[in-house]
Amino acid sequence: MDLNYSKEETAFRAEVREFVRTHLPGNVSRKVLEHRRLGKDDYVGWQKILFEKGWIAAGWPVEYGGTGWTPIQRYIFEEECAAGNVSSALRCQKP
DSSP: OOOSOOHHHHHHHHHHHHHHHHHSOHHHHHHHHTTOOOOHHHHHHHHHHHHHHTOSOTTSOGGGTSOOOOHHHHHHHHHHHHHTTOOHHHHOOOO
């Protein structure tokens, strides 16, 4: 068993990290860091951003409008979002 990430998975991690860094609104990131309550606009705004990227349904198959990501890609997405101050409530994208 190889527990190392593939080149593709490493590239995906870099893509997610950059996306979160450049697209998560600063006011949302600050609220998360300060443990402040997120409002409906924060949730809707982030979901719109994910939709524009094509990442709205990480756990869904492509034929139903999802990303078709592997479990490893979904894990990487969750890990990078957490590292980038995306609240766990904003990341809830279970199948």
